[in-house]
Amino acid sequence: MKGTFLALGALLLAGMAGPASAQTMSYGQAGALIAKSCGPSIERFCSKDNIGTGTVQQCLQANQDKVPKQCFDDFAAVQASIAKRVAAQQGAWKACAASAQQFCSGVQPGDANLLDCLLASSKVVRPACQQTLVDAGWAN
Amino acid sequence: MTRFTRLFGGLALAAVLAAPLATSASAQTEMTDTQIMKGLSGVTNDDPSLTVELLRKMAQDAVAANQPLSLNKSEIAKKLDKLAQITVQIQFALNSSIIRPESYATLGSIADAMHHPILWNYKFVVVGNTDATGTRAYNLKLSQERADAIVQALVTLFRVSPDRLQALGLGQEALQVPSKPDDPINRRVQIFNIGTVAPMPKATLNPQ
Numbered sequence: 001m002k003g004t005f006l007a008l009g010a011l012l013l014a015g016m017a018g019p020a021s022a023q024t025m026s027y028g029q030a031g032a033l034i035a036k037s038c039g040p041s042i043e044r045f046c047s048k049d050n051i052g053t054g055t056v057q058q059c060l061q062a063n064q065d066k067v068p069k070q071c072f073d074d075f076a077a078v079q080a081s082i083a084k085r086v087a088a089q090q091g092a093w094k095a096c097a098a099s100a101q102q103f104c105s106g107v108q109p110g111d112a113n114l115l116d117c118l119l120a121s122s123k124v125v126r127p128a129c130q131q132t133l134v135d136a137g138w139a140n
Numbered sequence: 141m142t143r144f145t146r147l148f149g150g151l152a153l154a155a156v157l158a159a160p161l162a163t164s165a166s167a168q169t170e171m172t173d174t175q176i177m178k179g180l181s182g183v184t185n186d187d188p189s190l191t192v193e194l195l196r197k198m199a200q201d202a203v204a205a206n207q208p209l210s211l212n213k214s215e216i217a218k219k220l221d222k223l224a225q226i227t228v229q230i231q232f233a234l235n236s237s238i239i240r241p242e243s244y245a246t247l248g249s250i251a252d253a254m255h256h257p258i259l260w261n262y263k264f265v266v267v268g269n270t271d272a273t274g275t276r277a278y279n280l281k282l283s284q285e286r287a288d289a290i291v292q293a294l295v296t297l298f299r300v301s302p303d304r305l306q307a308l309g310l311g312q313e314a315l316q317v318p319s320k321p322d323d324p325i326n327r328r329v330q331i332f333n334i335g336t337v338a339p340m341p342k343a344t345l346n347p348q
Contacts, residue, residue: 052292052297
């Protein structure tokens with residue numbers, strides 16, 4: 001019983017922390033976080049590596065005794081968040097197919113029309129759809 | 141043909157872009173985000189004849205012919221003016237294509253816009269521009285390398301599909317302010333919307 005209560009408490013806490021920790025970060029926030037945590041090390045040790053080439057991480061790793069641990073933690077968090085966001089974006093229409101059919105039938109697809117309809121119907125769309133739109137970065 | 145005319149779409153994109161705006165401190169980034177919103181929610185005309193290959197050839201021809209700098213906008217700049225666009229400052233290491241960390245957030249904001257469904261079916265040209273200091277040929281080469289570096293970052297770090305992006309260095313051939321060729325204002329990155337990736341989906345009773 002006590003165990004259940006504790007588990008419930010942990011769940012509640014996780015739920016409360018949810019909006020801050022579970023939500024994916026925007027790409028802009030992701031870029032800002034890498035710049036803040038890793039920027040000084042990148043400029044100091046990896047000034048010949050460009051961020052898009054993938055060699056920046058290898059370079060940081062090679063200098064890991066001099067690079068703050070926070071940089072590696074935040075870099076990993078950014079990559080996990082981006083992966084989650086991309087997956088949500090790719091899976092959004094599947095997750096929202098039933099809601100779209102129910103509430104947005106006849107909406108002209110393209111240019112985010114369907115998204116606008118789903119967001120306007122957010123009080124009634126299915127929770128899985130709503131969560132996917134949040135993870136995709138398209139809803140709050 | 142018009143695009144981005146819907147108020148809702150513009151507002152949704154504004155919300156997406158307001159998030160990084162809230163956390164950014166520098167005035168430059170704020171200006172950039174405003175420009176992203178304005179540029180990508182405006183109504184524009186399509187010009188299917190305007191391709192990266194054509195623009196690249198115009199720039200290469202201008203460099204080869206060593207055409208004198210004009211006080212008017214170049215033909216390339218005039219063509220580009222017609223497209224939906226944003227202009228951003230990306231900080232690079234001196235004489236190099238290494239993007240400085242202070243610009244990572246700006247690149248991310250651009251990716252935020254490109255990942256929004258409003259822009260999903262559109263493709264973009266990333267254009268690097270220099271001022272007129274240095275040789276024309278060097279400027280053309282460096283600006284191409286810088287545009288390549290931005291596309292690479294958008295693709296690998298921020299997961300924008302490579303099919304939607306092309307990099308084009310124009311060196312000093314599309315000066316923003318032709319009357320002040322050496323002004324740093326001419327050093328800039330522009331992103332142009334050059335049309336749809338695929339035909340826009342048709343209306344349907346069962347949208348999927």
